[in-house]
Amino acid sequence: MKITYLGHASLALEINDKHIIVDPFISANELAKNIDVKSLKADYILVTHAHGDHILDVETIANNTGAVIVSNAEITAYYESKGFKTHPMNHGGSWMFDFGKVKYVNAIHSSSFPDGTYGGQPGGFVIEANEKNIYIAGDTALTYDMKLIPLRNPLDLAVLPIGDNFTMDVDDATIAAEFLNVTKVLGYHFDTFGYIKIDHEVAKQKFANKHKELILLPIGDSTQI
Numbered sequence: 001m002k003i004t005y006l007g008h009a010s011l012a013l014e015i016n017d018k019h020i021i022v023d024p025f026i027s028a029n030e031l032a033k034n035i036d037v038k039s040l041k042a043d044y045i046l047v048t049h050a051h052g053d054h055i056l057d058v059e060t061i062a063n064n065t066g067a068v069i070v071s072n073a074e075i076t077a078y079y080e081s082k083g084f085k086t087h088p089m090n091h092g093g094s095w096m097f098d099f100g101k102v103k104y105v106n107a108i109h110s111s112s113f114p115d116g117t118y119g120g121q122p123g124g125f126v127i128e129a130n131e132k133n134i135y136i137a138g139d140t141a142l143t144y145d146m147k148l149i150p151l152r153n154p155l156d157l158a159v160l161p162i163g164d165n166f167t168m169d170v171d172d173a174t175i176a177a178e179f180l181n182v183t184k185v186l187g188y189h190f191d192t193f194g195y196i197k198i199d200h201e202v203a204k205q206k207f208a209n210k211h212k213e214l215i216l217l218p219i220g221d222s223t224q225i
């Protein structure tokens, strides 16, 4: 499983020759100006919730690639009404896609589209493929529900927001890593706006103090698990 950081909370996954984009917010992200949205490959676009900083480039990528949009029922209904291909899910449910299994799980946040359309309850995704399991938290507070996730399968990586203000901060993310029983964390949802700027070295040290690794990828870089 290859995971490329596209800035903010945007990821590109390559699993079993399939391309999966998560929460694309690229074209308005000054920090991600080296990423060309039009060059992104996508078979699927996973959307955690409807906020603008997670859905900005969904339609562009779906138009370019014909990708299937996977999210909760409210978000997929919104895109289906615009003619896009979708796969609706809801909390606690899983589906075996051609690249692996995806489960939509709880997040503590809010979710409405920039035009005011209700986006349902926000979520995150657990992806199981090639005997690796990753959890992509989406925008969320620290929540005790995270303890439920590794009960099904131990995690190899958790992707957690660490920017504070809109989501949990680094300290809560270290507690989340404990709840999730995971050693490796990829941080996201930081630095994009003034409200969520963090000190990278301090953040890494806080994880190291708990014998965990915080990975902070330069935008465009990848990690393999």
Ligand code: NI
Binding pocket: 049, 051, 109, 110, 139, 166
């Ligand atoms: Ni949000």
Ligand code: MN
Binding pocket: 009, 051, 053, 054, 139, 166, 189
């Ligand atoms: Mn956000």
